Amino acid sequence: MAATATAPGAPTTRLGKQAVEIDDRLIVAGPLRRTLNKVFPDHWSFLLGEIALYSFIIALLSGTYLTFFFDPSLREVVYEGSYAPLRGVEMSAAYDSALNLSFDVRGGLFMRQVHHWAALMFVASIVVHLLRIFFTGAFRRPRETNWLIGVVMLVLALLMGVTGYTLPDDLLSGTGLRIISAIILSVPVIGTWAHWAVFGGEFVGELIIGRFYIAHVLIIPAILLALIAVHLLILVKQKHTQFPGPGRTEHNVVGNRLFPTFAAKATGLLFIVFGVIAALGGLVQINPVWLWGPYNPAQVSAASQPDWYILFLDGSTRIFPAWDINLPGDYTIPALFWPTVVVAGAMFTVLALYPMIERKLTGDTASHHLLQRPRDVPVRTSLGMMGLTFYGVLMLSGGNDVFADKFDVSLNAMIWFGRLGVIVLPPIAYVLTYRICLGLQKHDREVLEHGIETGVIRRLPHGEFIEVHQPLGPVDEHGHGILAYGGAPVPKKMNQIGGARRAIRGFFKPIEEPAQVELEQRAEGRGLAAEESRELTSSGRPSEGGRPSEGGRPQEPRD
Amino acid sequence: MSTHDTRPGSSGGADTPGPLHGGPDDDYTPEQLAAMPREDLDRLGARYDGVEVLHVDPGPEPGSRLEKRAVRQVGLVFTLAGLSAFAFVVVYVGSGWFFPDWQWDVTETGWSAFFTPLLGLTMGLALALVGVGLVLYTKKLLPHETAVQDKHDGSHFDRVTTGATLVGGLHNSGLARRKLITRSLGFMGGGLGLMLLMPLGGLINNPNTGNPLGRTSWAEGVRLVRNDGSPIRPGDQEPGSLETVFPAVPGGNRQSDAATMLIRLRPSQLAEARPREGQDDFGYGDYVAYSKICTHAGCPVSLYEQETSRILCPCHQSQFDVTQGAKPVFGPATRSLPQLPITVDDEGFFVARGDYPEAVGPTYWNRERI
Ligand code: HEM
Ligand code: FES
Numbered sequence: 001m002a003a004t005a006t007a008p009g010a011p012t013t014r015l016g017k018q019a020v021e022i023d024d025r026l027i028v029a030g031p032l033r034r035t036l037n038k039v040f041p042d043h044w045s046f047l048l049g050e051i052a053l054y055s056f057i058i059a060l061l062s063g064t065y066l067t068f069f070f071d072p073s074l075r076e077v078v079y080e081g082s083y084a085p086l087r088g089v090e091m092s093a094a095y096d097s098a099l100n101l102s103f104d105v106r107g108g109l110f111m112r113q114v115h116h117w118a119a120l121m122f123v124a125s126i127v128v129h130l131l132r133i134f135f136t137g138a139f140r141r142p143r144e145t146n147w148l149i150g151v152v153m154l155v156l157a158l159l160m161g162v163t164g165y166t167l168p169d170d171l172l173s174g175t176g177l178r179i180i181s182a183i184i185l186s187v188p189v190i191g192t193w194a195h196w197a198v199f200g201g202e203f204v205g206e207l208i209i210g211r212f213y214i215a216h217v218l219i220i221p222a223i224l225l226a227l228i229a230v231h232l233l234i235l236v237k238q239k240h241t242q243f244p245g246p247g248r249t250e251h252n253v254v255g256n257r258l259f260p261t262f263a264a265k266a267t268g269l270l271f272i273v274f275g276v277i278a279a280l281g282g283l284v285q286i287n288p289v290w291l292w293g294p295y296n297p298a299q300v301s302a303a304s305q306p307d308w309y310i311l312f313l314d315g316s317t318r319i320f321p322a323w324d325i326n327l328p329g330d331y332t333i334p335a336l337f338w339p340t341v342v343v344a345g346a347m348f349t350v351l352a353l354y355p356m357i358e359r360k361l362t363g364d365t366a367s368h369h370l371l372q373r374p375r376d377v378p379v380r381t382s383l384g385m386m387g388l389t390f391y392g393v394l395m396l397s398g399g400n401d402v403f404a405d406k407f408d409v410s411l412n413a414m415i416w417f418g419r420l421g422v423i424v425l426p427p428i429a430y431v432l433t434y435r436i437c438l439g440l441q442k443h444d445r446e447v448l449e450h451g452i453e454t455g456v457i458r459r460l461p462h463g464e465f466i467e468v469h470q471p472l473g474p475v476d477e478h479g480h481g482i483l484a485y486g487g488a489p490v491p492k493k494m495n496q497i498g499g500a501r502r503a504i505r506g507f508f509k510p511i512e513e514p515a516q517v518e519l520e521q522r523a524e525g526r527g528l529a530a531e532e533s534r535e536l537t538s539s540g541r542p543s544e545g546g547r548p549s550e551g552g553r554p555q556e557p558r559d
Numbered sequence: 560m561s562t563h564d565t566r567p568g569s570s571g572g573a574d575t576p577g578p579l580h581g582g583p584d585d586d587y588t589p590e591q592l593a594a595m596p597r598e599d600l601d602r603l604g605a606r607y608d609g610v611e612v613l614h615v616d617p618g619p620e621p622g623s624r625l626e627k628r629a630v631r632q633v634g635l636v637f638t639l640a641g642l643s644a645f646a647f648v649v650v651y652v653g654s655g656w657f658f659p660d661w662q663w664d665v666t667e668t669g670w671s672a673f674f675t676p677l678l679g680l681t682m683g684l685a686l687a688l689v690g691v692g693l694v695l696y697t698k699k700l701l702p703h704e705t706a707v708q709d710k711h712d713g714s715h716f717d718r719v720t721t722g723a724t725l726v727g728g729l730h731n732s733g734l735a736r737r738k739l740i741t742r743s744l745g746f747m748g749g750g751l752g753l754m755l756l757m758p759l760g761g762l763i764n765n766p767n768t769g770n771p772l773g774r775t776s777w778a779e780g781v782r783l784v785r786n787d788g789s790p791i792r793p794g795d796q797e798p799g800s801l802e803t804v805f806p807a808v809p810g811g812n813r814q815s816d817a818a819t820m821l822i823r824l825r826p827s828q829l830a831e832a833r834p835r836e837g838q839d840d841f842g843y844g845d846y847v848a849y850s851k852i853c854t855h856a857g858c859p860v861s862l863y864e865q866e867t868s869r870i871l872c873p874c875h876q877s878q879f880d881v882t883q884g885a886k887p888v889f890g891p892a893t894r895s896l897p898q899l900p901i902t903v904d905d906e907g908f909f910v911a912r913g914d915y916p917e918a919v920g921p922t923y924w925n926r927e928r929i
Contacts, residue, residue, distance in 0.1 A: 009593030037608040039708035082662055106661060107651060110678045175858055178815070179874065182856035182921035185772075191923050192766035201764065202771050203815050203857070239710050247613075247707065254707045257610065261697055261704065268693030275687025282679010290665075298786075298803055298818035298851060300859045300873055317856070317891060318875045324893040324922060334922035335893050336856055369710060401876060411876055412889065511624045 036259035041242040045136075047269055048129035053228065054273040055122035062115040062281075063164075063217065069105055071097040072167060072213035074206045083290050091169075091294035094209050098168035098289050114281030119164060121277055123157050123309045130154065134354070134384055136371040138241045140364070144355040146238075149231050151352040156224050161307055163216035168287075169209055174295025176306055178203060179317075186334040187341060204297070244370045244487035251369070305399060312391055315398030316343045319418035347391075375444075376487060378437035382430040389429040393421040444490045448472060449480050454494055470494060583607055609709035616703040629699035633692050640688035647681035650674065770929050773918040775806070775817045777899060782807035783821060783848070783909040790908040791821065793844060799825040801863040801870075803851060806911070816919050818851040818859060819899050820870070821909065828868055828882050834898070835884035838916075841900040843909070848899040849885045850919040853877060855892035857920045870896070894922060 011017055023029045040046070073093040079086050081096070083103045101108040130150060133139050139147035162180070166173045181203040184195045200207040239253050248254050256262045280286075292301055306314055320339035324332055350357075358380065359365060374381040396403070397418035404411045451469030458468050472491065473483040491497045501521040504510045592600065602612060619626035654661035654674055663671030734741055766772065782790045783804040796802055804821045805812040812818075824832060824845045834841065841847070849870075853860045858874035863881075869888065870879045877890030885896035897919050900912035918926050 008589050010589075033604050034608045037605045037610045037706075037708075039610055039706045085665070103662065106654075107675075107678060110675045113675070113679075175874065178858060179856045185921055185923040188924050192772065192925070193763065196764040196766040197762040200762075239708070251710050251712070252707050253710060254613075254705065256704065257605070257612075257706050261701060264693050264697040264701065268690040268697070271686050271690030271693065273690075275683045275685070275690060277683075278686055279679050279683025282683065283676050296813070297815035298805070298812070298859050300861050314875070320891055322877075322887060322891050322893040326927075330927035331924055332922055332926055333924070335891055336921060339891075367712075401873070415876070415890075505625065511628055 036257065038236070038239075038258045039253045039255050040258060040262045041240045041253055041255040043243060045132045046240065047266075048125055048132055050266060050269060051273055052122060052125040052129055054270050055118050055125055055277065056224070056228070058118040058274060058277050059115060059122055059160075060221065062111050062118060063221075065111050066101065066115055067217055069097060069101050069108060070094070070167070070213075072209050074169070074204070074209050086290065086293070089294060092209070094167060094169040095289070095294045098170070102288075102290060110282050113284075113286050114277060115164075116286045117277050117280040117284070119161055120286075120307065120309075121273070123154075123161060126150075126154050126157055127309075131384070131388075135374045135381060136241070136243075137368065137377060137380065138371055139355045140368040141355075141359070142238055142367050143234075143241070146231055146234050147355050148352055149227050149234075151348060153224060153227050153231070155348055156220050156227070158309055160216060160220050160224070161309055163212040163220070165287075165307055166212050167209060167216060168289045169295050170289040170292040171295050171299060171301055172287075172289075172292045174204075174297075175300055177208065177295075178297070182336060183340045186337040188331075188333050188337065204295075239369070241369050241371050243373075246488075248370065250367070253369075305402075308395075311398035312394040313340055313344055313398075315394035315396065315400070315418065316340070316422075318400060319394075319397045319415055319422065321419070343394075350387075370487065373487060373489070375437040375440040378434050378441075381437055382433040385433040386426040386430045389426045390422060393418060393425055397422075443492075444485055447490050447492055448483050448485055451481060452492060452494060452497070470497070470499075472497070605706070609711065610706050611708075612704050612706045614705045618700050618702045626700070629695070633696050633700065636688050636692035636695060640685050640692060643681045643685035643688060647678060647685060650677045650681060767925075767929065772920075772923065772926070773929050775914055775919060776808045776811055776814055777806050777817065777819075777911045777914045779911065779913050780904065781911045782904070783819070783901065783911065784811070786812050788812075792907050792909070793846060793903060796821070796823045796846075798823050798845065799828075799865045804848070804909075815857075816850075816852055819848050820851050820860075820863075821846060821848050821901075822863070822881055824881070825865070832882045833884065835886075835895060838884060838898050838900075841898045841912075843901050843903060846901065846909070847881065848901045848909075848911075849879075849881065849896040850899065850915060851896075852920040853892060854887070854894040854896060854919075855890070855921065860896065 011020055071093045075093045076090055077093050077096050079089050079091055079096055079099065081087070081100055081104050083099055086099065098112070101112055103109070105111075133147065133150070162176075166177050166180075181195060181199065184198055185191045187194055195203075198208070198211070199205045200211075240255075242248050242253055242255070245254070256265075293299070305311065316339035317336065320335060323335050323338075326332055374384075397414070400414035400418060401411060403409070404414045451471040454468045454470050456468040457465055459465050471479070471481045473481055476482050494500070501518060504514055504517055505512050587603075595603070605612060619629060650658070654670070659670040661671050661674040663674065729735070784790050784807045785802065785804060788807070790807065791802065791804065801820050801822045804819050805814070806817050806819075824847065826845070829845050832847075834847075851859050851861070853872040853874065855872065855875060855877050858872055860870050860872040860877075860879065862871040862873060863869075864871065868880055868882045870881060870885065872878075872890070872892065875891050877892035878888050879885040879892070879896050880888045884898060887893060887895065897915040897917050899915055901909055902912050904910045918929075
């Protein structure tokens with residue numbers, strides 16, 4: 001557009017001119033500015049989802065590297081690589097190539113381990129991210145869609161893990177595959193047909209590793225990528241939730257703009273996640289397949305456990321009683337069906353439907369962009385703890401033989417602990433959590449009403465000793481605070497409301513003048529020196545020029 | 560359309576500049592914008608995106624000790640990251656060149672045992688330090704600003720106008736009236752969907768032809784052999800011991816349903832043995848043979864505890880009592896391990912007297928029927 005090029009203020013630098021050239025063709029300046037200006041809330045718990053994303057990227061990159069060497073085939077070969085103990089042993093080409101990756105590809109073992117650690121980190125960060133969303137109520141309208149997508153992604157991540165773990169065809173994963181086969185067989189009516197469809201025949205056949213491979217490297221990653229894209233698009237569209245605090249409303253987001261602060265921090269986090277996974281991949285051995293040996297249906301290694309994220313199903317399988325259901329006509333529903341297909345199905349269904357369930361129970365159909373503190377929603381928090389306890393007992397039972405061995409208790413006792421615990425402990429967790437939530441709520445209200453305990457004891461003229469309380473805001477004629485609880489953390493220590501000035505900077509020796517800091521702080525109205533001259537809780541509302549991250553919300557760290 | 564289109568709204572091909580984009584471009588002339596300092600332009604753009612910058616905590620003063628120190632720190636961290644990255648390259652390339660070889664096996668303790676850990680350490684440090692540097696940079700050197708952005712709720716105007724366009728288009732298509740078309744469309748959609756699903760039929764095989772789940776390679780006269788293929792005579796085993804045996808057929812030791820445990824009972828066990836009904840004669844002397852495939856989920860049961868006569872499955876800890884026809888006595892398994900009828904052939908080696916009388920391995924829907 002000729003007009004812009006000659007307009008006053010048109011760029012004169014080379015870079016500027018190039019930018020104009022690009023914008024002439026693509027017209028990106030507007031959308032780019034909107035992106036750069038997007039505001040992200042400033043709270044560490046918002047980074048959990050990012051960790052999941054970054055781990056997935058690492059799994060993608062390292063997994064792609066592995067595919068250059070991995071041979072997903074059950075063809076029998078004789079091992080002739082450089083790992084002496086297995087030389088001359090018959091094994092599948094898949095196991096052979098996994099050994100090859102570990103011993104004969106330079107840096108291959110490192111990549112395998114990076115891949116496995118990235119996978120573990122991926123699932124772990126998804127789970128923690130999900131807990132954050134759950135306990136703060138971030139799944140409420142309008143974000144139910146993203147909750148659903150999240151649960152589907154979690155299930156896909158587990159499938160990713162199971163299919164990947166099976167690929168090397170070692171003794172451990174082969175045993176796992178045998179159990180998967182039995183689980184498919186256990187489905188009533190269609191079990192054998194489903195097994196024949198998945199395995200192409202009887203266990204183990206020749207197809208399964210190839211099929212798992214294509215599911216692992218193409219089908220599931222493609223679906224995951226698409227879902228991640230939708231997840232993030234919806235997030236951008238709906239904007240982030242935020243914790244309540246001064247100046248924060250249902251209609252705004254307070255935080256940092258994407259550029260440069262948030263972008264720099266997110267990139268920093270990306271590199272840190274990459275670094276941690278790379279370090280784990282090199283320094284901490286994981287899944288040393290050469291020690292397990294090739295799969296052999298007649299052998300098993302003791303204490304065979306799946307990766308941690310499948311452990312809960314192993315646990316439920318161990319503690320479920322031996323109850324085959326025999327139906328008329330000589331049909332059977334195998335006991336194995338319940339603790340695997342049904343338990344997993346029910347758990348993920350309840351999880352997926354939770355936002356709808358809560359909406360039904362509370363009748364709350366309004367849009368929410370402000371998060372809740374777990375203590376303020378005791379029922380949900382207690383339900384969540386109940387679910388976690390259930391999951392925890394199952395997981396513990398998945399390792400009950402290791403437990404029994406290490407702590408010298410009988411296996412029977414462990415199994416009975418699991419059977420009873422899974423029924424008794426969750427309600428106990430519910431009640432305890434409920435009480436704790438109420439207690440915390442009460443304490444918040446107390447501080448709001450009576451002020452912060454200063455630790456200063458004063459003797460009144462008639463001899464009574466009282467502790468001086470610092471009110472958080474204006475008080476009524478009885479000296480009781482009239483600030484209402486707003487869903488934000490209530491400061492409970494003097495330093496949190498600026499009772500002390502900040503520390504002088506410097507590690508070995510101060511690099512600031514103490515007097516200078518004192519002055520600066522006084523100007524900002526901080527520190528005890530400024531006490532009298534200022535109101536302790538400013539509303540921090542933008543209209544009053546307040547600064548939201550201070551004032552009534554001093555607990556929040558800056559990053 | 561010809562290049563000499565002169566209808567209204569067209570520039571007719573002449574090189575007259577079109578109007579600017581409207582909106583902000585109407586509000587601010589290039590001259591006005593040129594007169595504004597960069598900071599104001601930034602805020603102005605932000606305002607158009609619904610963003611208000613509330614507060615800026617400027618970074619350290621240029622030239623101050625605070626700044627110099629922070630710059631030194633960040634620079635140091637980035638330098639260390641670069642050093643670690645180069646160290647990675649040196650370890651990766653140098654092994655087998657100016658360092659000892661990187662290939663290892665488990666017995667090795669020299670350089671090669673450190674190769675992978677060193678790769679992890681150097682790459683981990685390099686990447687993590689880049690991250691630390693960036694975080695330090697934002698914390699110590701960038702201004703801290705607090706911004707607030709409006710959240711736009713759905714626009715009533717957008718809803719109404721979009722709805723009008725959609726409904727209008729649908730109305731013009733006349734689909735609501737032209738029932739034949741909607742019905743044929745529905746019919747077509749169903750047919751096409753079904754057609755596209757059909758190729759998945761290639762995955763479907765009948766699991767019931769020939770009863771593959773209920774049958775193994777064991778048959779009358781098939782010898783019991785060890786993993787190395789050697790046959791077994793009575794007396795080869797100590798009383799109270801267990802040996803895993805396979806059918807003497809090609810690949811018998813790799814079949815997933817054929818593995819069998821040959822157990823020699825101790826006299827005391829033999830005395831109290833209570834075989835399953837109709838299977839009293841399945842053993843041979845003090846020998847009994849049971850399927851090794853757990854009836855729970857198919858793991859090979861493997862731990863034999865002679866004192867208690869129990870066989871333990873390591874997968875979910877089911878326990879089977881060999882003196883009671885391998886009945887499950889603990890854990891999630893519901894069925895006894897199937898017993899293989901055995902005898903001895905003319906040469907004095909163990910052979911099967913037939914296949915297992917029932918399906919081995921995990922239970923399934925119609926197991927009892929076939
Ligand atoms: C598109 C991305 C991915 C590709 C191309 C890929 C590829 C591979 C390949 C070729 C293997 C076998 C290598 C071996 O261990 O010998 C493998 C193993 C594995 N994959 Fe992936 N993968 C990807 C993503 C993931 C994700 C997201 C997960 C996490 C849930 C995952 C989990 C695993 C696991 C647990 C193993 C077993 C590793 C081992 O035994 O050392 N993969 N993957
Ligand atoms: S497979 Fe043997 S107990 Fe589950």
